[in-house]
Amino acid sequence: MRIAYRVETVRAAEQELIARLPDGALMQRAAAGLAAATAGMLGRVYGARVVVLAGSGDNGGDALYAGARLARRGAGVSAVLLAPDRAHPDGLAAFLRAGGRVADDPYDVLAAADLVLDGITGIGGHGGLRPDAVPVARAARGSNALVVAVDLPSGIEADSGEVLGEALHADATVTFGAYKPGLLVDPAHAYTGAVRLVDIGLEPHLPSVPDCEALQHADVAQLLPVPTGESDKYRRGVVGIVAGSARYPGAAVLAVAGALHGGAGAVRYVGPAADDVIARFPETLVSAGPPAKAGRVQAWVVGPGLGDAPGVEEVLAADVPVLVDADGLRGLDPAVVRDRAAPTLLTPHAGEAAALLGVSRAEVESARLRSVRELADRYGATVLLKGSTTLVADPGGRAPVRVNPTGTSWLATAGSGDVLSGLAGSLLAAGLTARDAGSVAAYLHGLSARHAANGAPLTASSVASSLTNAWRDVYA
Numbered sequence: 180m181r182i183a184y185r186v187e188t189v190r191a192a193e194q195e196l197i198a199r200l201p202d203g204a205l206m207q208r209a210a211a212g213l214a215a216a217t218a219g220m221l222g223r224v225y226g227a228r229v230v231v232l233a234g235s236g237d238n239g240g241d242a243l244y245a246g247a248r249l250a251r252r253g254a255g256v257s258a259v260l261l262a263p264d265r266a267h268p269d270g271l272a273a274f275l276r277a278g279g280r281v282a283d284d285p286y287d288v289l290a291a292a293d294l295v296l297d298g299i300t301g302i303g304g305h306g307g308l309r310p311d312a313v314p315v316a317r318a319a320r321g322s323n324a325l326v327v328a329v330d331l332p333s334g335i336e337a338d339s340g341e342v343l344g345e346a347l348h349a350d351a352t353v354t355f356g357a358y359k360p361g362l363l364v365d366p367a368h369a370y371t372g373a374v375r376l377v378d379i380g381l382e383p384h385l386p387s388v389p390d391c392e393a394l395q396h397a398d399v400a401q402l403l404p405v406p407t408g409e410s411d412k413y414r415r416g417v418v419g420i421v422a423g424s425a426r427y428p429g430a431a432v433l434a435v436a437g438a439l440h441g442g443a444g445a446v447r448y449v450g451p452a453a454d455d456v457i458a459r460f461p462e463t464l465v466s467a468g469p470p471a472k473a474g475r476v477q478a479w480v481v482g483p484g485l486g487d488a489p490g491v492e493e494v495l496a497a498d499v500p501v502l503v504d505a506d507g508l509r510g511l512d513p514a515v516v517r518d519r520a521a522p523t524l525l526t527p528h529a530g531e532a533a534a535l536l537g538v539s540r541a542e543v544e545s546a547r548l549r550s551v552r553e554l555a556d557r558y559g560a561t562v563l564l565k566g567s568t569t570l571v572a573d574p575g576g577r578a579p580v581r582v583n584p585t586g587t588s589w590l591a592t593a594g595s596g597d598v599l600s601g602l603a604g605s606l607l608a609a610g611l612t613a614r615d616a617g618s619v620a621a622y623l624h625g626l627s628a629r630h631a632a633n634g635a636p637l638t639a640s641s642v643a644s645s646l647t648n649a650w651r652d653v654y655a
């Protein structure tokens with residue numbers, strides 16, 4: 180599991196640790212880790228041209244100390260001081276002692292740089308880059324240098340993943356002590372490049388429950404339902420799919436395709452697209468009547484391609500877990516969901532989430548963490564917010580928000596969400612909690628999409644058929 184902590188928590192842990200260490204030792208650990216990581220990226224340090232962008236806080240101090248270390252190894256290092264009279268005094272002194280120079284003209288040194296260390300702001304920065312930092316950041320990005328963000332790309336919001344102004348696009352980020360949520364969640368995540376964590380000894384001082392977490396293969400492998408000698412199709416779970424309409428029969432087919440790959444023992448389909456479903460997947464149990472007459476299921480999926488057809492309320496009245504997606508979310512009454520005794524999983528994309536929250540789509544996309552938490556609280560349900568970073572939140576804010584690390588932008592194609600809802604519903608029927616079902620489904624779906632795309636456009640059908648490969652990846 181990759182875990183992330185918000186700034187307040189990181190600072191509290193730092194204070195505990197600092198109290199046990201000699202003065203400045205923690206910053207030296209950070210700077211040493213940063214210098215070692217960037218030396219590895221450079222390959223050859225001797226003779227490399229390095230530019231340190233140093234703001235007025237400790238983030239600039241880290242960058243200056245690391246610059247000093249690189250200078251001692253033979254790099255030509257220049258510093259661009261964003262606030263010359265407030266630069267980290269000890270860091271600057273060490274930097275000058277090591278042979279570093281303060282640049283006369285930032286744009287000259289940036290144009291010739293091999294490596295830029297972005298130490299403008301770290302966890303103390305808010306509101307995007309200030310106007311004086313913007314042209315410098317643009318020149319760094321416009322150069323041929325490798326741009327490495329110190330702790331986090333300057334200008335992003337560490338806690339929320341928002342980008343409230345301009346931020347510096349890094350090729351890589353070296354972060355200290357712990358991941359921060361903004362390093363995992365878009366739009367900020369799109370600025371980080373590959374993220375490397377430097378251990379500064381913070382871990383024992385951090386609480387056991389993080390703010391965000393991202394599953395990895397081993398976590399998913401433990402959660403996946405695997406049949407045993409005792410299993411039969413009913414004990415593995417039966418998932419019911421209420422989806423499709425005369426206008427959108429394909430949504431039913433895709434949701435069933437996802438469900439068939441999710442580990443339930445059987446998939447029931449209820450709705451007007453039964454012929455299409457059977458033609459494609461003869462293993463589906465279909466029925467034309469209402470959901471209540473379809474036979475027992477351990478979980479329902481309702482909504483994909485449903486159009487204006489009724490059925491959502493009836494499904495929500497069932498006492499088994501229910502996943503509500505797409506058309507099922509339209510006008511969904513929070514009171515109805517909150518009153519349910521069995522778990523509910525809502526899977527909106529940003530547009531659907533915006534409609535439920537009464538805000539614009541852009542607001543949801545720019546503040547994904549806040550939006551998913553707010554929706555989960557409002558509905559008293561688990562919410563999976565789809566998009567470039569898929570998030571899964573439980574209500575109440577106690578459990579860490581799951582951030583999905585897999586996926587590809589090729590997934591932005593019609594019907595891929597239908598596959599996801601069937602898949603997650605199947606995992607719910609197999610007995611996973613709503614949070615596990617949602618996050619495991621998003622993980623497999625994203626992996627599968629990488630197989631299906633492999634550098635070219637994918638189709639939603641191919642995402643469903645590649646799910647077998649995704650399961651195998653996770654076990655391998």
Ligand SMILES: NC(=O)C1=CN([C@@H]2O[C@H](COP(=O)(O)OP(=O)(O)OC[C@H]3O[C@@H](n4cnc5c(N)ncnc54)[C@H](OP(=O)(O)O)[C@@H]3O)[C@@H](O)[C@H]2O)[C@@H](O)CC1
Pocket residue numbers: 193197205206209210234235236237238239241299300301302303304305306307308309312329330331334355379
């Ligand atoms: N604690 C420790 O021991 C350790 C801490 N560590 C390091 O410290 C970092 C945190 O340092 P920090 O708290 O000094 O804040 P930091 O991120 O440098 O920024 C604050 C400064 O930036 C300024 N500023 C603010 N917004 C701005 C903007 N939009 N655009 C431009 N400037 C802006 C603001 O100026 P002011 O508002 O005062 O004018 C203030 O001076 C952390 O990320 C990690 O790298 C590691 O060494 C591990 C040990």
Ligand SMILES: Nc1ncnc2c1ncn2[C@@H]1O[C@H](COP(=O)(O)OP(=O)(O)O)[C@@H](O)[C@H]1O
Pocket residue numbers: 505528564565566567568569586587588589590591592593594595596597598599624
């Ligand atoms: N830019 C993106 N990057 C990665 N994944 C994306 C992106 N845009 C959409 N997705 C994923 O693609 C799927 C689209 O689902 P959805 O919007 O419901 O489409 P549909 O309703 O057509 O099935 C979701 O799994 C979502 O997370």
Ligand SMILES: [K+]
Pocket residue numbers: 238297298299300301328329330331332333
């Ligand atoms: K930075």
